Amino acid sequence: xxxxxxxxxxxxxxxxxxxxxxxxxxxxxxxxxxxxxxxxxxxxxxxxxxxxxxxxxxxxxxxxxxxxxxxxxxxxxxxxxxxxxxxxxxxxxxxxxxxxxxxxxxxxxxxxxxxxxxxxxxxxxxxxxxxxxxxxxxxxxxxxxxxxxxxxxxxxxxxxxxxxxxxxxxxxxxxxxxxxxxxxxxxxxxxxxxxxxxxxxxxxxxxxxxxxxxxxxx
Amino acid sequence: xxxxxxxxxxxxxxxxxxxxxxxxxxxxxxxxxxxxxxxxxxxxxxxxxxxxxxxxxxxxxxxxxxxxxxxxxxxxxxxxxxxxxxxxxxxxxxxxxxxxxxxxxxxxxxxxxxxxxxxxxxxxxxxxxxxxxxxxxxxxxxxxxxxxxxxxxxxxxxxxxxxxxxxxxxxxxxxxxxxxxxxxxxxxxxxxxxxxxxxxxxxxxxxxxxxxxxxxx
Numbered sequence: 001x002x003x004x005x006x007x008x009x010x011x012x013x014x015x016x017x018x019x020x021x022x023x024x025x026x027x028x029x030x031x032x033x034x035x036x037x038x039x040x041x042x043x044x045x046x047x048x049x050x051x052x053x054x055x056x057x058x059x060x061x062x063x064x065x066x067x068x069x070x071x072x073x074x075x076x077x078x079x080x081x082x083x084x085x086x087x088x089x090x091x092x093x094x095x096x097x098x099x100x101x102x103x104x105x106x107x108x109x110x111x112x113x114x115x116x117x118x119x120x121x122x123x124x125x126x127x128x129x130x131x132x133x134x135x136x137x138x139x140x141x142x143x144x145x146x147x148x149x150x151x152x153x154x155x156x157x158x159x160x161x162x163x164x165x166x167x168x169x170x171x172x173x174x175x176x177x178x179x180x181x182x183x184x185x186x187x188x189x190x191x192x193x194x195x196x197x198x199x200x201x202x203x204x205x206x207x208x209x210x211x212x213x214x215x216x217x218x
Numbered sequence: 219x220x221x222x223x224x225x226x227x228x229x230x231x232x233x234x235x236x237x238x239x240x241x242x243x244x245x246x247x248x249x250x251x252x253x254x255x256x257x258x259x260x261x262x263x264x265x266x267x268x269x270x271x272x273x274x275x276x277x278x279x280x281x282x283x284x285x286x287x288x289x290x291x292x293x294x295x296x297x298x299x300x301x302x303x304x305x306x307x308x309x310x311x312x313x314x315x316x317x318x319x320x321x322x323x324x325x326x327x328x329x330x331x332x333x334x335x336x337x338x339x340x341x342x343x344x345x346x347x348x349x350x351x352x353x354x355x356x357x358x359x360x361x362x363x364x365x366x367x368x369x370x371x372x373x374x375x376x377x378x379x380x381x382x383x384x385x386x387x388x389x390x391x392x393x394x395x396x397x398x399x400x401x402x403x404x405x406x407x408x409x410x411x412x413x414x415x416x417x418x419x420x421x422x423x424x425x426x427x428x429x430x431x432x433x434x435x
């Protein structure tokens with residue numbers, strides 16, 4: 001192990017790690033809205049709208065994230081869609097995780113016993129009020145865990161953005177391995193950074209989970 | 219904005235060759251990751267901490283870092299000592315990655331097999347390792363099939379990432395055709411469609427396999 005080299009490249013990798021955090025957090029943030037939109041579309045009476053949402057989710061989950069990224073980045077310009085690499089990473093990440101997240105959200109809402117919303121409705125709660133104050137708080141515990149897992153998957157998948165030349169953690173690591181010929185040192189450092197990021201996210205998920213379940217007795 | 223799919227038709231044999239290489243890689247990785255995952259799981263449950271802890275550390279390491287980073291490390295790291303073809307690095311990298319995920323599943327399902335099974339088998343005269351091999355592992359394997367199927371579907375999608383280290387699978391095979399024809403959109407749409415079809419076929423296969431084994435669970 002060459003520790004001098006490790007000290008030397010740490011600032012570079014930390015800067016690259018910030019790009020990873022930046023892209024992932026923005027993709028997760030926008031992805032949440034995509035997911036809510038997809039869940040909402042699936043509640044429509046008009047069947048073609050539901051089919052559109054189901055079809056979208058199926059196609060996104062059935063094709064590789066990597067191919068989606070290449071399609072939008074290299075194929076987008078022929079549709080008049082020119083995105084710079086970072087925006088492209090955020091947009092594709094958001095639309096990708098949105099599909100997975102909508103399934104997680106729908107699953108957790110459906111896991112709440114139907115009697116709960118029926119009881120609320122018969123007690124005079126409105127449809128929206130039933131959803132917001134009866135169903136969602138009970139769905140929250142499951143939802144936080146499953147959405148959290150998806151967020152961690154997205155952080156790991158954000159490494160693929162390096163292919164469209166965004167200087168994030170994996171790209172920087174690959175470049176440093178190429179210029180220093182010290183794969184073990186660089187890999188150790190960059191793996192450590194991914195692990196720190198992922199454990200930080202896991203900590204946030206755990207806090208959110210505790211807060212969501214503070215009134216429930218288990 | 220008009221689409222021209224003639225280059226895709228012209229280069230379709232190249233794409234099919236890419237599908238062939240990708241399938242070969244996927245089959246090799248599936249065998250390696252399922253068998254390897256099972257071995258790793260059994261060893262890390264039933265041996266001394268000196269052996270099992272390093273194994274668990276590697277499972278954890280492979281699960282917490284991105285696939286692409288592992289591939290770069292293997293590709294450039296191994297490349298320092300020996301010259302091996304990209305496809306071997308690809309199979310090893312993807313294989314180790316999914317071996318860790320499968321081992322994680324096997325550890326959970328092996329532990330879910332009731333202790334009574336072990337005790338009953340021992341009292342009927344099976345040895346320790348024979349019990350594990352003939353009684354515990356088959357039951358655990360059947361229970362793992364749904365999650366293994368999910369992992370294998372994810373793995374097939376991840377073969378596309380191997381193009382980054384130069385494995386001649388579908389995405390890589392299209393690179394030359396795209397650079398000649400300047401039609402990235404058409405090519406990537408067709409590639410996405412091919413992956414989608416493969417994915418649907420795999421989902422059908424998984425559902426069939428689960429139906430076939432349901433009564434044993």
